[in-house]
Amino acid sequence: MNETKNILKEINQFRDERNWRQFHNEKDLSLSISLEAAELLELFQWKSSEEVVDNKRDRLAEELADVLIYSYMLADNLExxxxxxxxxxxxxxxxxxxxxxxxxxNDKxxxxx
CATH class of the missing domain: 1.20.5 (Single alpha-helices involved in coiled-coils or other helix-helix interfaces)
Structure with a gap:
């Protein structure tokens, strides 16, 4: 629980130092989650999972972090x-x-x- 609060504090500090809170409404954060998820997906386009996981770990981590950052911010906005x-x-x-x-x-x- 503490780790979650600490990372959220870091995210909000980064945002606040740049005065970006004004841009981070629920709609735009939701859009950003989708856009960043698409960038994550794009890494896999026309490649096998193994190719990407083995050769693009740093990019995978960065794109996943973007998705999570926006997700944390949205959750925070919604309390x-x-x-x-x-x-x-x-x-x-x-x-x-x-x-x-x-x-x-794997059926629905x-x-x-």
Missing amino acids: FDINEIISKKLVKNAEKYPIGKSKDN YKDFN
């Missing part, structure tokens, strides 16, 4: 506790994907028999 919302979502996912039906199975929960 969501990141650990709490993740825990709640994991509980929901466990209900939708019970081990007996989902283990070794709607397609379970």
